[in-house]
Structures are given as C-alpha cells and as structure tokens.
Amino acid sequence: MITKYLKKVFKAKSCKAHTFIDFTNLGNSELKGVRVGIEAYRRNVIVYRCVNLIAQSASHVPWIVSKNNRGSLEKIANHPVYNLLKKPNLEKAGADFFGEVIASKLLYGNAYILATLMNNRPREIYLLPANSTELVLERNSPVAYRYMSSSGERIYPISPIDRMSKVxxxxxxxxxxxxYGLSCLDAASLSIDLHSQATSWNSSLLRNGARSSGALIVKETNGYLSDEQFDRLHEQLTEKFTSSNNSGKPLLLEGGLDWQEMSINxxxxxxxxxxxxxxxxxxxxFGIPPQLLGINGDNTYSNMQEARLALWEETLIPLLDKLSDALGNWLSHWYQEEIIIDFDRDSISALxxxxxxxxxxxxxxxxxxxxxxxxxVGLKPIDGGDRL
Structure with missing residues (x-):
C-alpha cells in the first residue's frame, strides 16, 4: 500500500504542471516604460499639441519697443533692440526663435538666451539647449552658466555686482x-502616464483583433498536458487566434478545454x-482650454471664441508679459538706457x-x-486736450 502511494507521488511529480496556458500578454508586446519627460513631447499627441499651440500662437505677436517720454510711452520703430527682436540672428527669424524659447520654457522649465556682443552691445541672440546648460554654484550662489557641447564647454560669468550675464x-x-524652473511635464506626469498607457493598450488590443486576454484551462486528463501537447496547442493558438489578421475567426477547442477571460472588458x-x-x-x-484640443464632451465654454479668449487672457498674455519684462530689463543693461519692451495687443484677433x-x-x-x-490707449497728448 505504501509502495503504491510512493509511486503515485513520484509519478505526479514527474508530470509537468501544464494545467493552463496563459494568454494575458499574447499578441501584446511588453509595454515599455512610459516616456514622461522630453520624450512625452515626441510620443504624446496631447503634449505635442499643447506645446505647439502655445509656442506658435505667442511667438507670432509683434514686439513693440518704447521709451518713457514725460510720462507717456513713445514707440521707436528703428531701435536696434526692435531689429534684434525681429531678426535675432542669421539663422532664425523672430517668430521661429521665440517659438523655440517658449517651447524650451514649457518642456524644461528653463530657457537660456545667449547674446553675442559687438562694442559691448548685443549683435545677435541665440537659444542655448536647456539640457546642455547649467548653473555654476559657489557657496550656494550662481556665479556663471556652463554650456556643454561636442566641442567642449564654455563658461559665461555672472557679474557679482549687478548680477547680469551674457546669458x-x-x-x-x-x-x-x-x-531651476519647474517643467509643465512634471506637473502633468501622472496624466501623461495614464494617457500613454491607454493609447498603448488600445493599440495592443487592435493588433490582437480586439480580443480580451485570457487563459486556456485543461479540465480533463487530471489537468495535465504532456510537453508535446502543450507546445502544439500553444503554437496553434498563437498562429490561428492572435493578431488582427485572425480577427473574426472562431476559436475551436478540443474536448476538455475551456477558455477563461482574465482581463476586464x-x-x-x-x-x-x-x-x-x-x-x-x-x-x-499647460493652461489650455480642453475644448481647443477637440476633446469630445468638454464644452466648458459656449463657443470656440470664448475658449480662445480664455487661452490668451489666462495663459498667453501672462507668458508674453513675463518674457517682455525679462527681455527689457536684460537689454536695458547692455544698451545703458531704459528700454520698455511690450507686444502689440491690437494684433491679437481673439481680443x-x-x-x-x-x-x-x-x-x-x-x-x-x-x-x-x-x-x-497709448497715444501721445495733443494741444488743448486737457480740457473737459
């Protein structure tokens, strides 16, 4: 009796436990880690559209260079600063250049503009890649900017007196x-992750003919399959059942086999x-009304005109205000005069x-x-205009 029991135990151990075939990932290549960060701009359509919408819309607004003349602003059309903003360098026009500046600020949280000087005045301005530029710190205080390229590194000092730099x-x-600044991608990282995972899942499901994942369970023959039976069944299912080429074909199961879904519909x-x-x-x-992205079911604003107005008032105008203030303060230092840089609000059709x-x-x-x-409205006073 004991001998029969031991034979039964050893016989059971010698059988390979092929009790079911797992098709949880069949037809679905293993999902790669979600590329949150700069890769999200290349891989995620929503991020790409948000960045381009902001950068392209804001960068095409014309600049205005003015001086303070007895309490009123006097526009100067041919000022060197105006020409510099309109044509920053030989390679880029103004709209292209500032579109890249804004995109860098959105994606990295930082943008670095380098001025090349002639007679101690900016002749051209360039955008340094944010992923190749860093601050040099001494005693927790920035003393220079370091730009690293294939030809080596360059150091651009920060003046200890007025804290100004060529950058x-x-x-x-x-x-x-x-x-350093905070990137918009950091704040949206979880949502980017979710959106990318949902897109990958839908793509994988379509490649598998929209079939749910599941397991093939062996109910008879003591729940075991031989190695030869297991390999043959696995090969047939992979060839005949998975991928979009087999979409709509019925699954033919032999006796004692049962299909059990293992994923949520x-x-x-x-x-x-x-x-x-x-x-x-x-x-x-990113500060964009979802309605402008064409997302179904999102009608926060009664029409597209209101959505565009909200985009300009809540996102683009504050962005341009900060950019123009920073440029005016920086360029005023190099030109040794007070320069007021603004943008032409009258050219914005949404307003x-x-x-x-x-x-x-x-x-x-x-x-x-x-x-x-x-x-x-920004106009000069006229004679006799001070009387009611």
Whole structure:
C-alpha cells in the first residue's frame, strides 16, 4: 500500500504542471516604460499639441519697443533692440526663435538666451539647449552658466555686482528649487502616464483583433498536458487566434478545454473616457482650454471664441508679459538706457471684440479729458486736450 502511494507521488511529480496556458500578454508586446519627460513631447499627441499651440500662437505677436517720454510711452520703430527682436540672428527669424524659447520654457522649465556682443552691445541672440546648460554654484550662489557641447564647454560669468550675464535665464516658478524652473511635464506626469498607457493598450488590443486576454484551462486528463501537447496547442493558438489578421475567426477547442477571460472588458474599463480625462488634465497643466484640443464632451465654454479668449487672457498674455519684462530689463543693461519692451495687443484677433468694447467705453466717458483717453490707449497728448 505504501509502495503504491510512493509511486503515485513520484509519478505526479514527474508530470509537468501544464494545467493552463496563459494568454494575458499574447499578441501584446511588453509595454515599455512610459516616456514622461522630453520624450512625452515626441510620443504624446496631447503634449505635442499643447506645446505647439502655445509656442506658435505667442511667438507670432509683434514686439513693440518704447521709451518713457514725460510720462507717456513713445514707440521707436528703428531701435536696434526692435531689429534684434525681429531678426535675432542669421539663422532664425523672430517668430521661429521665440517659438523655440517658449517651447524650451514649457518642456524644461528653463530657457537660456545667449547674446553675442559687438562694442559691448548685443549683435545677435541665440537659444542655448536647456539640457546642455547649467548653473555654476559657489557657496550656494550662481556665479556663471556652463554650456556643454561636442566641442567642449564654455563658461559665461555672472557679474557679482549687478548680477547680469551674457546669458538671460528664463524659468518657471519652482517651489523647492531656486535655481531651476519647474517643467509643465512634471506637473502633468501622472496624466501623461495614464494617457500613454491607454493609447498603448488600445493599440495592443487592435493588433490582437480586439480580443480580451485570457487563459486556456485543461479540465480533463487530471489537468495535465504532456510537453508535446502543450507546445502544439500553444503554437496553434498563437498562429490561428492572435493578431488582427485572425480577427473574426472562431476559436475551436478540443474536448476538455475551456477558455477563461482574465482581463476586464474594454467597454467596462472605458478607455476612451480615461484618455479624454487624462487629456483634459494635461491641457489643464499647460493652461489650455480642453475644448481647443477637440476633446469630445468638454464644452466648458459656449463657443470656440470664448475658449480662445480664455487661452490668451489666462495663459498667453501672462507668458508674453513675463518674457517682455525679462527681455527689457536684460537689454536695458547692455544698451545703458531704459528700454520698455511690450507686444502689440491690437494684433491679437481673439481680443478684437473686447478691445472694441473698451474703446467705446473710453470714448463715451464724459468725465475724462481727451488726453486722458489718449493716454489709456497709448497715444501721445495733443494741444488743448486737457480740457473737459
């Protein structure tokens, strides 16, 4: 009796436990780690669209160079600074250059503009790659910028007196780092991860003919298959059942075999809504109304005109204000004169209706003098315009 029991035990151990075939990842290549960071710009369509929408829209607004003349701004059309902003260098026009500056600031949280000098004045300005530029610190204080390239490294010192340098560092606010800015991609990293995973899952599901993952369970023959049976069954299922080429073909099972789904139904998981929700959060991190990205079901604004107006007032105008202030302060140092850099708000088509309403209210204001009205719209005073 004991002998029969031992034979039964050793016989069971000699059998390979092929009780089921796992098809959880069949037809689905292993998902690579989600490329959050700069790769997200190349791999994620929502990130790509957000960055391009902001950079292209803001960079095409014309610059205005002015001086303070007795309390009013006087525009200077042929100032060297205006020519520099319009044509930063021989390789880039103004719109292309500042589009790259804004994109770098969004993706890296930092943008570095280098000035090449002639007679101690900027002759050309270039954008240094943010991933190749860093601050040099001494005693926790920045003393220079280091730019590393294939030809070596270059150091651009920061003046210890006025803290000025040939490099203008533009950065986003960072709550824990006073030296570098926070990238929009960091704030949206979880949403980018979710959106990329949902996209990869949908793509994998389509490659597998929209079939759910599952397991083939052997119910008879004591729940075991020989090595030859296991390999033959696995090969047949892989060849006849997986991939989009076999979509719609029935699964023929032999006796004693049962198919058990091991994944949640795509309809139950609602991947489309998950993608849309993640896309809305990514757009929120960049300050873009999701309606402008064409996301279904998002109608926060009654029409596209209101959405575009919100984009300009809440995102693009503050961005251009910060950029123009930084450029004006930096270039004023090199030209040794007060230079006021602004952008032409009148050229922004999304603000036309609001601007017309403002002008109508100013024009109808009976308690203001003509020169006061002209001052509000940036015009010079005229003789006899101070009387009501």
């Amino acid at each position: 203008l560092h533009l950065k986003n606010y960072h709550p824990t780092n006073s030296y 795509p309809k139950d998981m609602d991947f489309i809504e998950a993608k849309n929700s993640a896309a809305r959060e990514i757009a929120l991190a 036309t209706e609001k601007r017309e309403n403002l002008w109508a209210k100013i024009s109808n204001a009976s308690f203001m003098t003509l020169n006061e009205k002209r001052s509000l």
